[in-house]
Structure formats: C-alpha cells, structure tokens
Amino acid sequence: MAEDGRDESLATDDEPDHTAADGNNSLNNSLNNTMVEEGSTLLHTMEICVAEAERRNGKNTMNMQETFTVYLVETRPMDAVAEGRNPAPDSLWRRYSEFELLRNYLLVTHPYIVVPPLPEKRAEFVWHKLSADNMDPDFVERRRVGLENFLLRVASHPVLSNDKILHHFLTEEHGWKEVVYETGFQAKADSRLRALSATFRVRNPDKRFMEMKHYSDELQSHTSQLLRARARVADRLYGVYKVHGNYGRVFSEWSAIEREMGDGLQSAGHHMDAYAASIDDILEEEEHYADQLKEYLFYAEALRAVCRKHELTQFELEMASQDLISKKQQQEELATGIVRTFSFKGMTNKLFGQEAPEQREARLKLLEELIAEGEETVKEKTVECEEHVERAWVDMQRFKEQKDKDLREALINYAVMQISMCKKGIQMWSNAKECFLKM
Amino acid sequence: MSVGAPRVLASSGQKPITEILHPLSAAEDQLSGTVSVGGDKSTQEAGLTNGTPVETSSPASTSSLFNRLQLDDDLEADVRDPYAETTETRDLFVTVDDPKKHVSTMETYITYRVSTKTSRVEFDLPDYCLRRRYQDFDWLRIKLEDSQPTHLIPPLPEKFVMKGVVDRFSEEFVETRMKALDKFLKRVSDHPVLSFNPHLNTFLTAKDLNKRQGLALLTKVGESVKHAAGGYKLRARPAEFCAMGEYLDTFNQKLGTIDRIAQRILKEQSEYLTELREYGTVYSSWVGSEEELRRPLEGVSGSVTSCCGALEDLGEGMSQDFLPVLREYVLYVESMKNVLRKRDQSQAEYEGRLEAAIIRKQEDRTPMPVEVEKCQDKVECFNADLKADWERWQSNKRQDFKQLLTGMADKNVNHYEKCQAAWESLITLLQDKQTEDKTSESN
Numbered sequence: 001m002a003e004d005g006r007d008e009s010l011a012t013d014d015e016p017d018h019t020a021a022d023g024n025n026s027l028n029n030s031l032n033n034t035m036v037e038e039g040s041t042l043l044h045t046m047e048i049c050v051a052e053a054e055r056r057n058g059k060n061t062m063n064m065q066e067t068f069t070v071y072l073v074e075t076r077p078m079d080a081v082a083e084g085r086n087p088a089p090d091s092l093w094r095r096y097s098e099f100e101l102l103r104n105y106l107l108v109t110h111p112y113i114v115v116p117p118l119p120e121k122r123a124e125f126v127w128h129k130l131s132a133d134n135m136d137p138d139f140v141e142r143r144r145v146g147l148e149n150f151l152l153r154v155a156s157h158p159v160l161s162n163d164k165i166l167h168h169f170l171t172e173e174h175g176w177k178e179v180v181y182e183t184g185f186q187a188k189a190d191s192r193l194r195a196l197s198a199t200f201r202v203r204n205p206d207k208r209f210m211e212m213k214h215y216s217d218e219l220q221s222h223t224s225q226l227l228r229a230r231a232r233v234a235d236r237l238y239g240v241y242k243v244h245g246n247y248g249r250v251f252s253e254w255s256a257i258e259r260e261m262g263d264g265l266q267s268a269g270h271h272m273d274a275y276a277a278s279i280d281d282i283l284e285e286e287e288h289y290a291d292q293l294k295e296y297l298f299y300a301e302a303l304r305a306v307c308r309k310h311e312l313t314q315f316e317l318e319m320a321s322q323d324l325i326s327k328k329q330q331q332e333e334l335a336t337g338i339v340r341t342f343s344f345k346g347m348t349n350k351l352f353g354q355e356a357p358e359q360r361e362a363r364l365k366l367l368e369e370l371i372a373e374g375e376e377t378v379k380e381k382t383v384e385c386e387e388h389v390e391r392a393w394v395d396m397q398r399f400k401e402q403k404d405k406d407l408r409e410a411l412i413n414y415a416v417m418q419i420s421m422c423k424k425g426i427q428m429w430s431n432a433k434e435c436f437l438k439m
Numbered sequence: 440m441s442v443g444a445p446r447v448l449a450s451s452g453q454k455p456i457t458e459i460l461h462p463l464s465a466a467e468d469q470l471s472g473t474v475s476v477g478g479d480k481s482t483q484e485a486g487l488t489n490g491t492p493v494e495t496s497s498p499a500s501t502s503s504l505f506n507r508l509q510l511d512d513d514l515e516a517d518v519r520d521p522y523a524e525t526t527e528t529r530d531l532f533v534t535v536d537d538p539k540k541h542v543s544t545m546e547t548y549i550t551y552r553v554s555t556k557t558s559r560v561e562f563d564l565p566d567y568c569l570r571r572r573y574q575d576f577d578w579l580r581i582k583l584e585d586s587q588p589t590h591l592i593p594p595l596p597e598k599f600v601m602k603g604v605v606d607r608f609s610e611e612f613v614e615t616r617m618k619a620l621d622k623f624l625k626r627v628s629d630h631p632v633l634s635f636n637p638h639l640n641t642f643l644t645a646k647d648l649n650k651r652q653g654l655a656l657l658t659k660v661g662e663s664v665k666h667a668a669g670g671y672k673l674r675a676r677p678a679e680f681c682a683m684g685e686y687l688d689t690f691n692q693k694l695g696t697i698d699r700i701a702q703r704i705l706k707e708q709s710e711y712l713t714e715l716r717e718y719g720t721v722y723s724s725w726v727g728s729e730e731e732l733r734r735p736l737e738g739v740s741g742s743v744t745s746c747c748g749a750l751e752d753l754g755e756g757m758s759q760d761f762l763p764v765l766r767e768y769v770l771y772v773e774s775m776k777n778v779l780r781k782r783d784q785s786q787a788e789y790e791g792r793l794e795a796a797i798i799r800k801q802e803d804r805t806p807m808p809v810e811v812e813k814c815q816d817k818v819e820c821f822n823a824d825l826k827a828d829w830e831r832w833q834s835n836k837r838q839d840f841k842q843l844l845t846g847m848a849d850k851n852v853n854h855y856e857k858c859q860a861a862w863e864s865l866i867t868l869l870q871d872k873q874t875e876d877k878t879s880e881s882n
Contacts, residue, residue: 218728226725229718236711243707246700254693257686261837268844404731411735412869415742415862422859426852433848439841 042161043152047076048170050148051091053140069140070095071147075170092173096121099147101180102169106160107302108185111309112392113160114399116153117298119146125224125290127231127238127283138284142291149295159395195308198315205314206389212396213307220300223293230290234283245276264439271432278428282421289417292410296403303399306392313388317381324374331367334360532556533628533643535621538613539570548572549608551617553624555643561635567644573598575648576620582638583627589785589817589824590633591778591832593626594770595619596763615763622767626835632824673787677822683829684779691772698765705754712750719743734872738865745861753854757847764843768836775832782821789814 042048052072060066074089099118106115123139133139151170154160165183168176251269255262537552555567576595583592596619600607607613628634641648676684722740726733789811796811 215728222721222725222728225721226718229714229721232714233711233718236707236714240704240707240711243700243704246703247697250693250696250700254690257689257693261840264841404729407729407732408735408869411732411739412866414739415865415869418742418862419859419866422855422862425855426859429848429851429855433845433852436841436844436848439837439844 041158042155042166045078046155046170047078047089048148048151048155049074050144050151053144054093055135056095067135068095069135069143071144073151073170090171092171094169094173096143096147098169098177099150101177102165103150104189105165105180105183105185106154106163107305108189109163109165109183110159112306112388113157113395114299114302114306115160116150116157117295117302118150119143119291120294120298125227125231125294127235138287142287146291146295158398159391190309190312195312198312199308202311202315203318205311208393209307209310209389213304216300216304216307219303220297223297223300227290227293227297230286230293234286238279238283241279242276244272248273248276261439264435264437267438268432268435271428271435275425275428275432278424282417282424285417286414289410289414292406292413296407299399299403303396306396310385310388310392313381313385317378317385320374320377320381324371324378327367327371327374331364331371334364334367530558531628531634533624535617535624538617540608541572547608549613549616551620553643561640562644564644569644569646571642573616573620575642576623578648579627579638579642580623583633583636586636586638587633588781589778589821590630591775591825591828592633593623594767594774595623596767597770611759615759619763619767630828630831673783674790676783676786679826680779680782680822684776687772687776687779691769694765694769694772698762698769701757701762701765705757708750708754712747712754715743715747715750719747735865735869738868742861742865746858749854749857749861752857753850756850760850761843761847764839768839771832771836775829778825778828782818782825785814785821786818789818 050071051074053069054072055067056070057065057067070093072091073094074091076087076089080087096118103115103118106113119142122134123136154166160166165180168179172179248269251265251272255265255269258265532555534554535551536554538549539551541548541550550570550572553567553569553571555562557565573595577598580592580595583590596616600612627636627639633639719740722736722743726736726740729736792808792811792814796808800807
C-alpha cells in the first residue's frame with residue numbers, strides 16, 4: 001500500500017488487512033468541502049484502537065443472565081505520541097450493541113453520508129470448518145479487527161469525525177447511552193414504510209442517485225456472489241490438502257516393512273502430514289480477504305440508504321409542492337368562484353346552495369395561512385433536498401474513490417496470498433522429493 | 440507425457456501384420472538421430488547411442504534402463520548362471536513404441552513396434568524391428584512361465600477391458616498399455632536367465648510367431664510343476680519364504696491404500712476444479728459494473744483460469760503416469776505370490792515323495808529312487824532362483840518407487856510453479872499500472 005498521504009495517526013495494531021482510509025489529503029483536492037477544515041479529522045488528534053476482547057456475564061434488558069463479549073477501546077492524544085511520550089491510553093469497554101447504537105445514531109444524524117459498516121453480527125458465508133459460533137475465538141478476533149476498522153474509518157471521515165456523540169463514545173464509558181437517547185435521534189428516524197412508499201411514488205429523482213442506487217445493487221450482488229463462491233472453493237481446497245495426510249500414515253506403515261526405503265518413506269510421510277496441516281493457516285489468512293469483501297458488501301447497503309434518503313426528501317418536496325399547488329388552486333376558485341377542479345365543497349355548494357360570505361371570508365383567510373405555511377414548507381423541503389443532494393454527492397464521490405483504492409489493494413493482497421500459498425506448496429513437495437530420492 | 444485431445448491413431452490400413460514389410464527393408468521411419476538420455480552419459484554403452492528411438496519412448500523407461508545399468512553392479516552373481524560375469528556389459532536392448540491401429544475384415548487391433556539391439560551370439564542379426572500385438576506378448580509370457588517355472592515373470596498390463604467402459608483405441612489407453620509392455624520386455628531382457636530364453640528370442644526375431652493359441656495353453660507335463668492338483672501338503676516352509684509371503688501381503692495392502700488415496704485426491708481435485716472455474720467467472724462478471732477495477736478483476740479471473748489449467752494437467756499426469764504403475768505392481772505382487780506358491784508345491788512334492796521312499800526303503804530296502812533326488816534338485820534350484828529373483832525384484836521395486844514418487848512430487852511442484860507464475864505476472868501488471876497512474880496523477 002504505497003499511499004503517500006497516509007496518516008501517521010493510524011492505530012498500532014498489526015493486522016494486515018485494515019485499510020482505514022486516510023481520506024483527507026488526496027480527496028480534499030477534488031472536493032469542494034466547506035464543512036470541514038482541510039486535514040482536521042479526529043484521527044489527527046487521537047490515536048484509536050480496539051485492543052482486546054473479553055467475555056463478560058451480566059444481565060440483559062430483560063433481566064436475564066447472558067454471556068457477551070466486550071471490546072476494549074483505547075485512545076491516546078496524538079501529540080503525546082508524536083513527542084515520544086508514551087502515556088497510558090485512556091480506555092473503556094464497549095459491547096457490540098453499543099457500536100450498533102452509535103452507528104444507528106450516525107445514520108439518522110448524517111443521512112447524506114455513506115456510513116461505514118460494522119463487522120457482521122453473525123458469521124455468514126461460512127465454509128466447512130469455519131465456526132459459525134459467535135463465541136468462537138477466531139470470530140471474536142476478526143470482529144475486534146472489524147470494530148477497530150469501523151472506528152478508524154469514522155474517525156477519519158471529514159464529517160463524521162466531528163460528531164460529539166462519537167467523541168463521547170470514545171471517552172465516556174458510563175452514561176453514554178443516556179446521552180445518545182437524549183438526542184432523540186430515534187424520533188428523527190424515517191419510518192421504513194414512508195421510505196418504501198417514497199421509492200415507488202417519487203417522480204423526478206436525481207438521475208445520478210438512481211444510477212448510484214443501481215450501482216449499489218450491483219456491488220451487493222457481486223460481493224455476495226464472490227463470497228459464496230470463495231467459501232465453496234475454500235471448502236474443496238481444504239479437502240484436497242487434508243486427504244494428503246493419509247499419505248503420511250500409509251508411508252509410515254509401509255516404511256515399517258522396508259529396509260533401505262524405510263527412512264526416506266518415513267520422512268516423506270512427515271512432510272505429507274505437514275502439507276496437509278498447512279491449509280489451516282492458509283485459509284485463516286484468506287478470511288481477512290473475505291472480511292474486506294464483506295465490508296464492501298455492507299457498504300453497498302449504506303450507499304443504498306443514502307440514495308433512498310434522497311428519494312424520500314425528493315418525494316416530500318414533490319408532495320409539499322403538490323399540496324401547495326392544490327391549495328393555491330382552491331384559493332383561486334374561492335376568489336373567482338370558478339370551479340375548475342372537483343371538490344366536495346363545490347359539490348355541496350351546488351347541491352345546497354352557496355355559503356354565506358362570512359364563511360367564505362373565513363375560509364379564504366385560512367387558506368392564505370395554509371398557503372403561507374405551505375410555501376415555507378416547500379422552501380424548507382427544497383433546501384433540505386438540495387442540501388442532501390449536494391452533500392451526499394460529495395460523500396458518494398469520496399466513497400467511490402475509497403472503494404476503488406481499497407478493493408484494488410484487496411485484490412493485489414489476494415494475489416500475494418496465493419503466491420505465498422504456492423511457495424509453501426513448492427517447499428513442501430520439494431522436501432518430500434528430497435526424501436523420496438533418499439529411498 | 441502429456442496427451443492432447445484424442446487423436447485417431449495412425450492406421451496401417453488393411454494389411455495383415457504378416458504382410459507388413461520388414462522395416463529394415465522398408466522405408467519406414469527409422470531409428471535416426473542421436474539420443475539424449477537423461478543421466479550420466481559416460482556410462483552409456485555404444486549400443487545405446489546407435490539410435491534407440493527416444494522420441495517415442497518415454498523418459499521414464501530410458502532412465503529406468505539407465506537405473507538398471509547401475510543396478511546390475513549390485514546384483515550378486517548367480518553361480519549357476521554361466522553368463523553371470525557379463526552383468527556389467529549389457530548386450531541386449533529392447534524397446535516398445537509406435538502404436539498403430541490395424542483394421543482388417545475380421546477385427547481391429549493395435550500393434551506396437553518392438554526394436555531390438557544386441558550383440559549376443561544367440562541372435563543372427565544385431566538389429567531387429569518388427570511389430571507385435573498384445574496377444575503376442577501374452578503368448579510370450581505364458582511360454583516363459585511354462586518354461587521357467589522357478590522364475591518370477593514380470594506382469595503384463597490387464598488383458599481384458601470392458602468394451603463399453605474403456606475405449607481400447609483411445610490414445611491414453613494405448614499409451615498406458617504400451618508403456619507397460621515396454622516395461623515388461625525390458626524387465627525380461629534384463630533378467631540374466633529369462634533373457635536367454637529361446638521363446639524371447641523367437642518373439643524378438645521371428646516374422647511369424649506361429650502360435651497355436653489353443654496348444655500354447657497346454658503345457659508339457661514334465662516341464663511344469665503341477666499345481667494344487669498334486670495333492671502334496673507342505674510341512675515346514677523355510678523362514679525366509681514365510682517372510683517373503685508376509686512382506687508381499689503387507690506390501691499389497693499398502694499398494695491398495697496408496698491407490699485409493701491417489702484416486703480420492705484426484706476426485707477432490709476435480710471437485711475443487713469445478714468450484715474454481717465458477718469462482719473465476721464471478722470475477723469477470725463483476726467487471727461490468729466497475730470501471731476502475733476492470734484490470735485487477737480481469738487479472739484475478741485470468742490467474743484463476745491459469746491455475747485451473749495447471750490443475751487439470753496435474754490430474755492428467757497423475758492419472759496416466761502414477762496410477763497405472765501402481766496397479767502394475769499389484770500384478771507383480773500377484774506374480775511373485777504365484778511363484779512362491781509353486782515353490783511351496785515343489786517342496787511339498789519333494790517331501791511327499793521322500794517320505795514315501797523312506798517308508799518303502801524301510802520295508803523292502805530299495806534304494807532312494809532317482810525321482811526323489813530329482814525332486815530335491817528341483818526344490819534347491821527353485822529356492823536359489825527364487826532368492827535371486829527376489830533380491831532383483833526388491834532392487835527394481837526400490838528404483839521404480841523412487842522414480843514414481845519423485846515423479847509425483849515433481850508434478851506437484853510443477854503445478855505450484857505454474858500457479859505462482861500466473862499470480863506473479865498479475866502483480867507485475869498491476870504494479871506497472873499503479874506507477875503509470877501515479878506519474879499521470881502528479882502531472
């Protein structure tokens with residue numbers, strides 16, 4: 001990964017897969033981002049990592065005993081590190097559900113941002129030997145890495161990194177949840193029904209957003225296809241390697257009845273055993289690649305959420321405009337007496353006679369107020385919609401560049417992994433050959 | 440040897456085998472050009488460079504020939520064998536190659552070219568080249584078994600193949616069979632006793648074998664040892680022959696296990712290959728929605744495809760070179776067991792006759808009959824021959840398996856090397872692109 005703009009502030013874990021983007025330097029050149037000072041994300045001031053995971057027992061919301069895992073979030077001020085002082089990091093424990101809460105908050109509060117995803121809640125795309133158990137140490141470890149990756153991505157995002165709730169999450173262990181709930185973000189969340197309805201009924205969504213939405217479907221489809229195919233391949237490869245272990249046993253048995261050939265056979269058998277065992281590490285490493293793909297599988301959903309939000313705001317604007325137009329029409333009808341559109345009032349007037357002038361006055365006045373309100377609403381909605389479009393477009397571009405870079409790197413790393421696997425294979429078979437030659 | 444798509448075998452047309460001109464007089468493609476044999480050339484005999492057609496014989500058989508050159512130095516000379524001193528100088532070389540299909544009104548069959556080079560006086564000419572079919576090899580083997588009952592005769596490849604299941608004329612089948620026939624002849628011609636058998640001479644030199652198929656199966660009573668029908672029971676088998684029997688049983692078992700493992704690996708690899716192919720297509724189908732990632736995605740897809748090719752080659756190689764040799768050794772073990780049984784029979788007969796003679800002697804003082812002495816001789820002869828053959832067999836087995844297993848290791852190394860190359864070229868490609876992009880970005 002030869003990226004010159006890489007922040008020195010990236011965390012100190014050794015996992016090879018984390019591709020936390022530095023985001024800022026290369027991208028800000030192309031962005032007209034007036035919201036954030038150039039180069040000032042949280043990650044510049046603070047070093048963050050998810051250092052450990054531990055099992056805890058406790059009571060859940062329904063007062064029942066449960067076992068869960070907590071993760072240690074450590075932070076350190078950047079300047080201290082830069083100056084060479086090595087202060088002890090501040091740390092607090094968080095469980096997965098708290099990360100979820102944080103993310104949900106961010107989703108609602110910043111609906112025009114493609115919010116980084118969390119690692120999967122349950123193990124999916126599992127191949128044969130891989131455990132689907134949430135308590136499995138390998139799963140927990142991979143999740144720890146994923147959570148750290150999430151925090152790094154959020155903390156290096158030009159907009160998200162300034163969020164106060166995020167700061168609290170990183171620094172206030174207790175009482176954080178209450179603070180989040182107090183923001184009332186849950187009330188602001190769009191109902192799914194409304195969002196769905198908007199998708200179907202919106203008339204003029206921004207074309208670019210529709211393309212993005214279509215793209216997010218493609219991204220999701222391909223990454224999940226790839227993950228499934230890879231899991232099947234891993235499964236089969238595992239089988240191939242493991243069967244070779246049988247050679248180890250039979251060579252050993254055979255060597256017992258041989259004089260000169262015995263030693264060579266026996267040692268060759270050991271190498272066959274080693275070969276069969278080598279697949280475990282190889283596939284464990286490949287899981288990192290799978291995790292990278294999974295991140296973008298989930299990112300696709302975040303992207304789609306932004307597009308849906310656009311549909312919703314656009315739809316609401318259309319509704320508000322429509323409402324304003326119909327009210328203005330009503331006003332016109334009332335003022336001129338010409339009925340152009342069907343209305344109940346018109347019907348009853350025809351049937352039961354015109355209303356009294358005082359009533360008409362009252363209604364006109366009401367309509368005027370409603371129209372004024374309606375115009376305000378339309379103005380608001382227009383601003384909301386335009387703002388969303390502008391900000392979301394910026395972030396979607398940022399996302400696209402990040403995605404291209406990350407996936408390209410992931411593919412290259414995959415190739416590197418394959419080369420390493422081939423080298424191991426050559427080594428082992430060459431060792432076996434040496435033994436055979438000594439037979 | 441890699442085999443391409445099944446080709447139609449060269450056919451000799453309608454001529455029956457006996458009418459095909461003797462190659463020395465015909466314009467057939469002859470033994471020409473120098474030979475590059477793997478290994479130390481300095482120990483090669485002048486005879487070998489005279490043009491054993493290496494381009495058609497497998498490297499395996501040439502190097503195993505070479506191995507046997509070294510091997511004979513180790514063999515203890517059989518004192519009964521008047522030609523023992525000459526084990527260091529080889530004077531008989533045979534090769535089987537060039538399969539051709541013959542179509543006649545009655546049947547269709549394959550013939551193989553059998554080439555002989557020798558300086559032995561038992562042969563009229565120094566070179567021979569003629570064509571034989573499987574039946575002829577079978578005839579030879581039966582003749583050898585009958586005339587040399589105390590010796591281990593190498594096995595032939597399976598005679599019968601189910602017509603519906605195996606294509607007798609496919610290139611792979613013919614190739615495998617030919618290699619086994621070549622091995623058979625080489626083993627026979629390397630044997631200090633069997634190679635002087637007149638039937639071998641006939642096989643290598645006569646235009647027409649004149650086999651009388653039905654009669655060939657009948658054996659002269661005097662020459663052969665009767666089988667179980669003799670009815671003699673063995674008292675005590677000498678320990679060394681017991682040990683041989685036990686060894687063979689265990690060895691056979693291990694061979695069977697290895698065969699099953701190899702087949703299982705082939706099956707698993709084949710299933711892996713299926714998934715791998717699918718996996719490659721997923722990458723290339725993703726290209727459609729990604730512009731920037733086109734190169735790496737297509738690249739990965741391409742590398743995966745290359746790996747599929749390498750895997751196919753590995754499977755083919757194991758199928759064609761490894762499994763047949765393994766199975767042939769099972770047959771070899773069977774032959775050896777047969778010889779052990781015959782030896783037991785011979786000993787049993789001797790013991791039976793001896794006992795009868797002793798009883799008679801006690802009764803009416805008749806001297807030991809000549810037959811009993813002859814039996815004793817026979818048993819001693821048998822034991823000695825068998826021991827010598829056993830040692831030779833063990834030696835050959837060691838060489839053969841060393842070769843077989845290193846071959847397997849080589850194939851696997853080769854497979855990984857191909858895969859590694861495919862992935863490395865992708866990295867180079869992508870890194871070049873990366874530097875290209877960087878320089879254009881900074882401009």
